[in-house]
Amino acid sequence: MGNEAPRKPNILVIGIGNAYRSDDAAGLIAARRIREQVSKCGSVIEHTGEGAALMELWKDAEPVIVIDAVRSGAAPGTISRFDAALRPLPASMFRDSTHVFGLAEAVELSRALKQLPRPLIVYGVEAQNLEAGTNLSPAIEFAIQTVVERVLQELSQSTPYSQT
Amino acid sequence: MSKQPTRTIKVDILARVEGEGGLYIKLKGDQVQDVKLKIYEPPRFFEALLRGRNFAEAPDITARICGICPVAYQMSAVHAMEDAFGVKVDGQLRALRRLLYCGEWIESHTLHVYMLHAPDFLGYQDVIQLAKDHPAVVQRALQLKKTGNEIVTLLGGREIHPINVRVGGFYKLPTRSEFAALAERLKWARDAALETVRFVASLPFPDFERDYIFVALRHPDEYPFNDGRLVSNGGLDIPISEYEANFVEEHVEHSNALHSVLKQHGAYFVGPLARYSLNFDRLSPLAQEAAREAGLAPVCRNPFKSIIVRSVEIVYACDEALRIIEQYERPEKPAIEIHPRAATGYGCTEAPRGILYHRYRLDEDGAILEAKIVPPTSQNQKTIEQDLGQFVPKFLKLPEEDLRWQCEQAVRNHDPCISCATHCLRVEIDRG
Numbered sequence: 077m078g079n080e081a082p083r084k085p086n087i088l089v090i091g092i093g094n095a096y097r098s099d100d101a102a103g104l105i106a107a108r109r110i111r112e113q114v115s116k117c118g119s120v121i122e123h124t125g126e127g128a129a130l131m132e133l134w135k136d137a138e139p140v141i142v143i144d145a146v147r148s149g150a151a152p153g154t155i156s157r158f159d160a161a162l163r164p165l166p167a168s169m170f171r172d173s174t175h176v177f178g179l180a181e182a183v184e185l186s187r188a189l190k191q192l193p194r195p196l197i198v199y200g201v202e203a204q205n206l207e208a209g210t211n212l213s214p215a216i217e218f219a220i221q222t223v224v225e226r227v228l229q230e231l232s233q234s235t236p237y238s239q240t
Numbered sequence: 241m242s243k244q245p246t247r248t249i250k251v252d253i254l255a256r257v258e259g260e261g262g263l264y265i266k267l268k269g270d271q272v273q274d275v276k277l278k279i280y281e282p283p284r285f286f287e288a289l290l291r292g293r294n295f296a297e298a299p300d301i302t303a304r305i306c307g308i309c310p311v312a313y314q315m316s317a318v319h320a321m322e323d324a325f326g327v328k329v330d331g332q333l334r335a336l337r338r339l340l341y342c343g344e345w346i347e348s349h350t351l352h353v354y355m356l357h358a359p360d361f362l363g364y365q366d367v368i369q370l371a372k373d374h375p376a377v378v379q380r381a382l383q384l385k386k387t388g389n390e391i392v393t394l395l396g397g398r399e400i401h402p403i404n405v406r407v408g409g410f411y412k413l414p415t416r417s418e419f420a421a422l423a424e425r426l427k428w429a430r431d432a433a434l435e436t437v438r439f440v441a442s443l444p445f446p447d448f449e450r451d452y453i454f455v456a457l458r459h460p461d462e463y464p465f466n467d468g469r470l471v472s473n474g475g476l477d478i479p480i481s482e483y484e485a486n487f488v489e490e491h492v493e494h495s496n497a498l499h500s501v502l503k504q505h506g507a508y509f510v511g512p513l514a515r516y517s518l519n520f521d522r523l524s525p526l527a528q529e530a531a532r533e534a535g536l537a538p539v540c541r542n543p544f545k546s547i548i549v550r551s552v553e554i555v556y557a558c559d560e561a562l563r564i565i566e567q568y569e570r571p572e573k574p575a576i577e578i579h580p581r582a583a584t585g586y587g588c589t590e591a592p593r594g595i596l597y598h599r600y601r602l603d604e605d606g607a608i609l610e611a612k613i614v615p616p617t618s619q620n621q622k623t624i625e626q627d628l629g630q631f632v633p634k635f636l637k638l639p640e641e642d643l644r645w646q647c648e649q650a651v652r653n654h655d656p657c658i659s660c661a662t663h664c665l666r667v668e669i670d671r672g
Contacts, residue, residue: 096285096304124307128351128385177355181368188371189378208285 087118087231088137088193092125092144092179099152099203099216102223103143106201109224114231127182131191140193141227144179145203145216152204153215155223160196169200197230199223246273263651265628270636275625277651290611295321295580295602299405302598302613308351308657311344311392312591314405315466316598316613321407323481324585324602325578332571333409334466335564336395340405341465341589342561343391346429348592349512349550349557350388352655353440354381357547360649361443377439380432384554387429390422391561409575419565426565430558434530437551441534448631449541452623453505454514457590463522463556464515464590471518473539474505480588483597489614500619507622510594511654512549513540524563527556543627543653550655580606591616593657617656624654 091107094100104122111120121133125144134140146156146169158165164187165180179198186192201223204213212220247267266274286305290298298317303310315337322329329337354377355367364370371378394414396402404411455476457468470486471477478486487508489498502508520528520538531538531552540549582604588597594616601610631650635643 094304094307096289126307126351128355128382129389131382132386132389177351177367181366184368185371185378188368189375 086137087114088134088140089114089118089120089227089231090130090133090140090142091120091122092142093122094124096208096210098205098207098209098211099201099213100145100206101210101212102145102201102203102216102220105212106143106199106220106223106227109220110227113228118231125178127177127179127185130179130182131186134186134193134196135191138193139195139197139231141197141199141230142179143199143201143223143227145206146200147203147206148200150202151215152202152213153219154202155219155226156200156202157226158198158200160198161192161194165198199227263628263647265632265647267632267636270633272629272632275628275632277621277624277656287611287613290600290608293608295324295600295606295608296407298600298608298611299407300403303402303405305613305615306657308348309344309591309593309596310402311340311396311405312589312596313598313613314402315341315589316587316591316596317600318405318407318587319466319589320585320587320598320600321578321602322585323587324583324600325407325581325606326583327408327576327578329409329576332569333575335568336410336413337405338462338465339391339561339564340395340402342557342564343388343395345557345592346388346433346554346561347385347392348388349554350381350385350436352592353436353547353550353554354378354385356655357550357652358440358443360645360652361440361445361547380435384429384432384436387422387425387558390425394418394422406575408578409573411574413570413574415570416568419568423562423565426558426562430526430555430562433551433554433558434526437530437534437548437555440547440551443547445542445544447542448544448634450543450627450630452509452514452541453502453507454517455502455508455510455595455619456515456518457588457595458518459522461522463519463524463527463560466589470588470595472502472505472508473518474502476502480597481586483586483588483614484599484612487614487619489618498618499621500614501622507626508619509623510616510619511546512553512592512594513543513546514594515590516540516549516552523552523556524559526559527552530555543650546653546655580604593617593655594619615657617654620654620656624651624656627653 089107089110091103093103095104107120107122114120148169160183165183201219204215264276286302290301299314302313302317305313359366359370392402397404453472453474455472457464458471459468469477469479487500487502489500492499517539534548536548584601586599588595596616597614599612600608603609627650628647635646
């Protein structure tokens, strides 16, 4: 990545999470599975979700797809999809981050500084268990596979992104 | 006095602190009856996870405790292991470890100074509002932080959770030429750090000081990162191996993070204020000059001014990083040889937020039998609570919302990393 002229797809997929926080690892695991598929035309990064570093990562990429575990009160495994370039992320959903300056804040700071990639798609996977541990809840395991498929499908249609 | 009303201040989720926790303050009239900082605790989980693992895995496993200060965990882990196996890493390898630490301090302090703490003083809800009025200030912050990232990426193998650190040294060493571009950016960063000190020195500070017991490392020649004796302004002067004989951890009901106390003294205070106040004479001349120009005395007891101290430490980290790079000669081997033996090893290094203590008991093959990790934030819990106990009565006349804001700011002074001490902060002020 990084050699394409501007306006051509410069795909960046970021999986956010903590591998030692049970379902919080959902984004990391999804990213790992996606990496095998998109390594030739883009970057896939596993990340802790520290906001300033995210801003630096996505500054020159498009499209950008982020996958993170969320908690909104929905059923475990529920998948949400947002285009953060269009409107702010519901910050309360992304609060269970170890970072006070996390994804939702990074999106808004990028917007304030006019550095937001377009589009910036965020997939949220509703977590069930965020206690210390390395096991996934069954509903999350299933949801990860679904998110991987949806992201790959979205990327296969990525040409329109270059026109946004 | 007649019957006094009671009042509670609650902040369910403290904003702009790393991780999530809660604060509960109970007031009766103008008396603070109770202050509780409520937090949970992953290090205990990691201590259990480490049991049975090989010594070589400890730096990478413990690095996962925190996304902000993984280098600190790696450094305390490798020093503890090397202590157990009776080896000492010296020369350029030791210097590179200091360089890696410079990167982490620049990243972590810049994040706290600009993104988390400065908005408090300027009356902004957050850095996003700050960016709308002062985009150039925030851009400077992002570039400065990025320079820290670049050091960690070059030496650590990657930006977050560096993987190039091992017991005995590194896996791979950079060449002198790889440092050339970095050195140019560090020169810019050092100027940006000096600019940062001037910027934060102009902020308004509440008139609030406390007689803290400061605890930090102290080294004969250096401002401390990796090495030194544990000292305090109360006369403590011990080797790291005597940490547990002098500091004890207590369980308190409202926090899953154990509270640390210094025997015979109680609460103590670790982090930039302690480090600076105990080691001002070890700062580089440039950092000392920046502190003086900012109006800081060699000892600082106002926790709100920790934002200036952090900025001075960014200057120092840039200055020290440049010094190390200029003197760098690539060693022949990236690491010294390690021969495991059954032993107990102790490590304590200066994480951005203060001393981070590790102890490992190992068998003859180097398998970990027992691990103990004491992060800086859990050591500061009692001091944070005591700060609030003294701070809140001065601001009781404030409207509820403003009082809560001031309480949150008083907590943020300490840059608590609750994701280290724990994960998930909530402020309650109970007036009955």
